[in-house]
Each structure stands twice: as C-alpha cells, then as structure tokens.
Amino acid sequence: MLDETDRRILRHWLGEPDAARAVLAERAGVTQATLGRRMERLRQAGVVKAVRARIDWKALGFAVEVSLRFTLDKTNPRAFDEFIAAARDVPEVVAIQTFLGRVDVRLNAVARDMGHWQEVYREKILALPHIAEVEALMLISTIKESEGLPL
C-alpha cells in the first residue's frame, strides 16, 4: 500500500520526470536515499511500470503526425485481433489504442511530409483489414503532455 510519502514522491516525479534526484528529494521533503529506496519500491510493486524516453519524431525528420480513428467491421469476431496484428507491421505507426465508444481503434502514425503521408495512408493504412470507417486528425501542436495524476 502507498503511504502519504509515496504519493508525494509520485506527484513530484510524475509532474517533473526530468528533475534531478536531489531536486525531487527536496520537493518531496525526503532525503535522496529515501527517495531512491521509495522509487525502487514503487517500480518493484509495479505502480511505476516503466520510465521511457520520449522521442521527438519531428527532430528525426517526421514532420507529419496523424491520429487515425477507426471503426471496425464487428460482424467479424476476429476483426480487432487481425486489425491490430496488421497495424503492428506498419513501421510508421507509433501507438495503438483501443476504445469503448464511437471509435474502436486509434493509430498514431508519423510521416516525413504530406507526400510520404499520402503514400503511407493509401498503401499501408487503407490496406489494413476490417476497416468500416476511418477519420484522420492532423496534429498541429501538442500543448500539454504529462503523465501527471491528481494524487
């Protein structure tokens, strides 16, 4: 179980994942040794699943990022599994999410430019199985991106 100190540490850690240990320890009001021990325990307990590096696709030359929202043909019971398996084979896909709602699956995909996007969309995305409907949202800018929780 988490105590108040764990919650305080998590709140600061999630809010400022790039802060130095010394800074986080001070904000959370614990020593660096306690901070390190608690962080390790949170990871062992699976409360913190991973610490990942964020990759900026634009800096790698992928200027276009698109959110694709799919409705699948649910008359086929294998539709979800087969669609997701095929989507995993598209290298331009950077995230796969499934939903309850009007949207069944969302793919986040990147491309170098609009010409490349058109090629990816026509040849790889529209070739995915069991699509009933697809809508695209073009990302203009990310204004906030955080794993923070109101703990």
Place this chain on the structure above:
Amino acid sequence: MIDLDDTDRALLRALSREGDLSAGELGRRLGLSQPAAWRRVKRLTEAGVLRGLAVETDRAALGFGVTVFLGVKLAAKGRGSFEDFERAVMAIPEVQVVQHVLGLFDYRLRVVARDIPDFERVLRRRIMTLPGVGNVEANVLLSEEARPGPIG
C-alpha cells in the same frame, strides 16, 4: 535533421523502453564503451530527438481506473478564443494531454478519472464549462501499446 546509424536506432529503441539506463549499462547492451554511449545520447539530446522522460504508471493501481480521450470542437462563436480555451484546459489537473488538431475536432484531450461517476463530474464541471466549448465526443480507453515506430 539528424542522420542516424544502426547503433543510434538501437540506442533509441532501448531508451524508449528504459529511458533512465545509465550510459554504462546502455553501452554494455549495445557493445559500446561508456563514453561512446554517453556521446551518442548527448548528440541525440542536443538534436532534440530525446526530449525527456515519461514515467508510466499503473493508473488503476493508483485509483485512476478510467482514461478517456475527448475530441473537442469549439463553438462557432467561440472560435476566436483558442488561447482562452488552452489556458483554461491546461489548468485542469485531470487533463494529461492537450493537442491542437485539424479535422473533425479542434482539440484532443486525454483525461484521467477515478471511475465513470468521477469522469462525469470532470466532464460536467470542468470540461463543459471551458470557454468556447462546443461539441464533445468521449471514447473510453481500453488498451494502449507504444510501438517502436520508424526506428524499429
């Protein structure tokens, strides 16, 4: 734009799974010396390719059982107020992600809540009262998977 070799790509794949690997450990995995690994990380950071860490939690274990993506369309008469909307939405602690998009909606929001009644509270009291909000569509997240993308 930065050119990557196979070692850079392997390094990015490793860091996108475990972002806080030390240069020593990273080097061991990729067959590089510690200083060589460190130099590559530094170059990728300076080029803006590595833009910090994300701490991924088991949100359900922390009491946040529901994650919802909202598509928000600003009302026709509120369309001049993108800045007012952005300022206000940024301040909502349950909103983790705000993206300005082009298409069916103006914004995509990622919202966390304890459960569905808690989500309804956030939606009614915080989201629907934002300046300029028009149409809102909600989809409850069931699963998500990060892919290596074009560095795979």
